[in-house]
Amino acid sequence: MRKYFFIISCWLLSALFVNAQTTDYRVVFDITSKDSMDHKAVIRWLNEISNPHPDAKLEVVFYAQSLGMITKDRSVVAADIAKLQANKNISFKVCAIAMKNQHVDQSQLLPGIEIVPDGIYEIISKQREGWGYIKAKL
Secondary structure (H helix, E strand, C coil): CHHHHHHHHHHHHHHHHHHHHCCCCEEEEEECCCCHHHHHHHHHHHHHHHCCCCCCEEEEEECHHHHHHHECCCCCCHHHHHHHCCCCCEEEEEEHHHHHHCCCCHHHECCCCEEECCHHHHHHHHHHCCCEEEECCC
16 A cells, blocks of 8 residues: 555656646846946846746836847947847837837837737736746846
């Protein structure tokens, strides 16, 4: 009887372990900083996740003072963003409210940046869907 209990227990534990390893990897990054070191850190984190986990779904939401990261002629990571956009599982979204407050027009954004009505609501929506959340601040 103990032998069967042990075998069944091991089988259940291995099933749980396998299931834990196949869970979706989904993370939304929240960036509000104008600091270029924070911008470079986000790029580094995206690469550190996407390289070993190419199926990971990653999203960066920009609002407040972070718009320089995705604005032409101001971004120090424009080439990195373009390279990351080749991965269909990585998206970059900017808050329309922040754009309005900072007088940034869509034509000033780097190519491929999506506009969402409200950056905070975008983050909350992702969290409701079970996405992990990272505040990008060093």
